[in-house]
Structures are given as C-alpha cells and as structure tokens.
Amino acid sequence: MTTIPDQPQHRKPLPRLPLRQHRAIECLIVCPTTADAAREAEVSLATLYRWMKSPRFREVYRRRHAQALLHVIEQTGDHLVKVFDDLAVQLKSPDPRVRLQADKIILDYHHSALTRQDA
Incomplete structure (x- = not known):
C-alpha cells in the first residue's frame, strides 16, 4: 500500500485514533472503493x-x-499544466469529435473535483 507523506500543519493536532483506524484512513485515501479499503485495512465493511x-x-x-491532495498537486502540477x-x-x-472529446475530459475533470470537494 502507498502511504502519503505528512505535510506540516499549522493547526491543532489531529485527534488521537487507534492505529487500526489510522491504517483504515490511509486505505480509504489510496483505494478506489470503500470495500477495497476495508479489505486492505483488514476490517469489516460494517466496522x-x-x-x-x-x-x-x-x-x-x-x-x-x-x-494527500496537496501532495498529488505538488507532484503533478507541472504535468497538469501541459495536459x-x-x-x-x-x-x-x-474535427468536432476531437473537440467533443476534449470538452468531455475537461467537464469530467471539473465534475470529479467538485464531487470530491463536497465529500
């Protein structure tokens, strides 16, 4: 499993959680689904x-x-500009098909960003 490096925080410290819950959080960040995260963290989905x-x-x-998002942005920022x-x-x-595909990619990107921000 990939881990995300800590970034310096200028806020109050994180609440204390058991190690199993911290592992589950890391799994939620890197796994595509909640079920995958539960499996990777070795806890039940209900838990x-x-x-x-x-x-x-x-x-x-x-x-x-x-x-994690800040880390990704820092690591991929230059590439994203080129994209x-x-x-x-x-x-x-x-070619209207090429334009339509570019439109779709951009709209999907914005929709994904808004959806993740609301979560």
Missing part, C-alpha cells in the same frame, strides 16, 4: 462504515485527504 460516522475519524480523514495546454489545442481542432 469501517461505523468508524466513518465518528466525528473524530471524519476529522482525521478530512485532513489526511487534504494532505491542459494540450487540451486547449484540441478544443480548437477542426
């Missing part, structure tokens, strides 16, 4: 859902998720 209802668990998850530059060129293509 993971119960933990996810806890305000302390949610607070730690929210902050670790934000740290969007390439998409901007495709938006001007004479």
